[in-house]
Amino acid sequence: MSESPENQEVTAYDVVVVGAGPVGQNVADRARAAGLSVAVVERELVGGECSYWACVPSKALLRPVIAVADARRVDGARQAVTGRPDTDGVFARRNRYVTDWDDSGQARLVKSIGADLFRGHGRLDCPRQVTVTRDDGTRQTLTARHAVAIATGSRPNLPDIPGIKEARPWTNRHGTDSSTVPARLAVVGGGGVGVEMATLWQGLGAQVTLLARRRLIPRLEPFAGDLVAQSLSEASADVRTGVQVTALSRPEREGPVTLTLDDGSELEADEVLFATGRTPATSDIGLGTVGLTPGSWLDVDTTCLVKDVDGDWLYALGDVNRRALLTHQGKYQARTAGDAIAARAAGRLLDDAPWGDHATTADQHAVPQVFFTDPEAAAVGLTAEQAEHAGHRITTVDLDFNAAQGANLYADGYRGHARLVVDVDREILLGATFVGPGVSELLHSATIAVAGEVPLKRLRHAIACFPTVSEIWLFLLAAYQRNQEASKIGSA
Incomplete structure (x- = not known):
């Protein structure tokens, strides 16, 4: 059922937002706060991937697993x-948080x-115009006076291998969203989704x-990664690195899955979960009508304005611009872009210099991320390798x-590690990484230090x-x- 306004003749808005996840909602809110009229288009659930299949349900599921692990320490x-x-109880908690x-x-x-x-399904027809096709086939055309904001997110990227x-x-x-624990689960992919899913399902009783x-x-x-791998192994998960899946086989619909690995060996599991990256959800939103390649990531400037599109009207926020596939970072982009849209609409000068009101500078320098594994892994800014590659003179602590x-009081035999990456010329932090129980709550202080x-x-x-x-600081x-003082003595 459509939830468009009662007056169907009103099709012109200042801003049209395609995608009603957290990112789309944030840019809409910012534009409305500036007095602009806004239409928001959503073809699935309002709230998006984060609210129903990613951040919210995964953390709702993981928290009981981590709470039990914390108690055992x-x-x-x-x-x-x-x-x-x-x-x-765990699944009921998840269901409550995803309503x-x-x-x-x-x-x-x-x-x-x-x-x-x-x-409905929003699709660009031409510059500044989006047509919404509802489930019943009826259509509504929306035009944007100032901006169209694409916030359609991303989809799982499944490898093209035989039998998938x-x-x-x-x-x-x-x-x-599963409410059944498989006896044996193979998780393919060692990134954030992979390690969190391995932690979750191993904690709920699957052999992972x-x-x-x-x-x-x-x-x-x-x-x-080393500490997370060690902990998963101690929890009886089988962690294998340096391997690839080359084929899958599932002869019976309800039967087990056989995975063939690149060393020729086979692995049998009741379910297999692929966490092998994401692809932009832009293949069917009409990019070709404005000179862009369907299915591509969208390259944007510091205000999240899409490059290679004339007229300063098309914005891409969140996952689709590939800067940082993280909900909180997409919301940051949306707030910044919403203010930039309002400034352009009012004819005001943009403050798009580094760290300005209309610049998404943190995308390059201070992206925080947390993986809710056991132990937690949290980081912001650059790793030592990234900092050196960028040409900084650094030291690590x-x-x-x-x-x-x-x-030690938080957990008997607390096991974790911390690293600071320091710019030795300016004596500021370029990055920080913490691994250990509860370290996610340390990260914002590090983010302030890096961004500030x-x-x-x-x-x-x-x-x-x-x-x-926090005493670790x-x-x-x-x-x-001490290191700096020793270095001065050594060079004297």
């Missing part, structure tokens, strides 16, 4: 843990900001085999978390409370100071 609490998480896949609440939210919601169609593999969607072409979480510092008493380019001499005056896990900065 504390003497006196571990004795009370007598088994695995209750799967019925049983009912998007009426989020539809009301879109309306509450004063935007008009159109349900017949194998009916899980993707992140099946991995987060995790297959990765490279080390786990390859975009983080190497120690992050590494410490195990047991240097901080707060960590806080001098280390000033940062050491930011005192961490005793006894908290004190020891990291002290270690950096």
Whole structure:
């Protein structure tokens, strides 16, 4: 049923947003706050992938698994843990957080900001024009006076290997909406989705085999993937790196799946989940009508304006521009782009210099990300390798978390590691990585330090409370100071 405004004759808006996930909602909200009229188009559930098949359900499912693991790390609490998480309770919790896949609440939210919601498939017909095809085949044409914002997200990228169609593999969607625990689950892919799904389903009782072409979480510092792999192995998962799946076979619809690996060996599982990257959801939104390639990632400038399209009207936000496939980063882009759309509409000058109001500078310098594995892995900014490749002169500071008493009180035998990447010329942080129980809550302080380019001499005056896990900052900065003093003595 369409939820377009009652007056069907009104088809002209200041802004048309294609995609009503968190990114689309944020740009719509920002544009409405500036007094612009906004239409929002959604062909699936309002709230998007994040709300129903990704961030929200995966974290709702993972939290009970991690809570049990945390309890087992504390003497006196571990004795009370007598088994695995209750799967019925875990799935009921997930269902509650995804509102049983009912998007009426989020539809009301879109309306509450004063935007008009159109349900159906939105497709560009020509510059500044989007046609919405509803499920019943009827159409509504929307024109945009100032901007069309593409926020259609991404889809799982399945490899083209023999037997994959017949194998009916899980993707992140099946991995987060299933309410049945397979006895044996093969997870293909060692990135963020792969390691989180392996952690989740192993914790719920599946025997998990995790297959990765490279080390786990390859975009983080190497120690992050190493610690996560070690923990998964200790939890009885079979972690194999440096392997690829070359073929799949599932002769019986309800039978097991056989995976053939590149070394010629075979692996049998009851289900197989592919977490092998994402592809932009742009193949059928009419890009060809404005001179772009259907199915492509969209290249954007610092305000998220699509390049190679004349007229300063087409924006691409979130996953589709490939800058950082993270919900929070897409929302940041949406807020920034929404302000830029409003400024252009009003004829105001843009503040698009680095760190300006209309510049998505953090996309290049301060992207935070957390993987809710056991232990958690959290990072912001550049790794040491990335910083050196970018031409920075750096030094790194590494410490195990047991240097901080707060960590030892948080978990008996706390195991984790932290690294700071320091620009030695400016003495600011370029990046930080933390791996350990609960470290996701440390990340925002690191993000502020990186985005704010806080001098280390000033940062050491930011005192961490005793006894908290955050005390690791004190020891990291002290270690950096000792290293610098030793370096000065050595060069004297």
